[in-house]
Amino acid sequence: MFLKVLVTDHVRVDPNKFGMTTDEAVRTQLEESYSGFQDKDIGTVVSVLDVKEVKEGIIIPGDGAAYYESTFELIVFRPELHEAVYGTIEEVTNFGAFMNMGVIRGMIHISQTMDDFxxxxxxxxxxxxxxxxxxxxxxxxxARIVAISYRGEEPKIGLTMRQPGLGKLDWVQADKEKLKRQNAELVAKEAKATKGAKGAKK
Incomplete structure (x- = not known):
């Protein structure tokens, strides 16, 4: 899911940004450093939303950069088990399909793509x-997230589309229309049975 998180960190501002105001330099550095950053606890950073506070900077001997303890807000995507997610099929292989969820992608094993052989x-x-x-x-x-692994740089996301309400949007819509027809038929059948029972009492 997409979340807004508050983070405090020491931001290293490169010397080529010293011509900017401190707030501008810190924000620019954050956007460069955190863009696409992935962490098991935080998630995948989508964007820097706001810089809340920038404290006085320090310079470490031998390092030309300045360090500012800063508090800032990030928009992140943090996958959760059993979460339903929307995406586009990016690649199809003989063992399954990869779905792009905008920020990261997940893998759907061939056995989990649909309730069929x-x-x-x-x-x-x-x-x-x-x-x-x-x-x-x-x-x-x-699709629904059924597995999350953080081995390597990019989290590995396992997905399924075999449950009701999941799958290709065309399938989901067709299932809704089928259920609607079945409900209408059931209501009509019950109404007919009720009418017949009333007629028998007369």
Whole structure:
């Protein structure tokens, strides 16, 4: 999920920014240093929202930069287990698909792409056995996070689309319309049964 977090850190401002005001220099340095920064506890930094406080700077002998203890707000994306996420299929392989969630991407194993036996075609698509569902690059989908691992620089996100309300947006819409029809049929059936019961009493 996207969150706003408050962070306090010592910001190293390079000498080439000394011509700016202190606040401008600190903000510019934060945007350079924190853009795309990933941390298990904080998440993936999307942007620097605001600089709340900048204390007096210090210079360390032998280092031409200035250090400012600063408090600032960040917008971050922090994946949570069982969270439903929206994204676009970026790549399809014979073992599954990769979904771009805007900030990071997750992997959907072929067995988790749809509630069906799935095969990979030469055209680069995943197709269900019944032939009604296909998944290809560029498809917009809703998935659920089922695994999070932080080994390496980028977090590894495992996704599933086999649960109700998940999958390619076309599938989700089709399921909604099917449920709507079923509910309408059930209401009509109950109304008919009630009308018949009243007629029998007369």
């Amino acid at each position: 799935v095969s990979f075609s030469d055209t680069g698509t995943l197709t269900g056995k019944d032939g009604k569902k296909t998944l290809a690059q560029g498809d917009n989908c809703i």
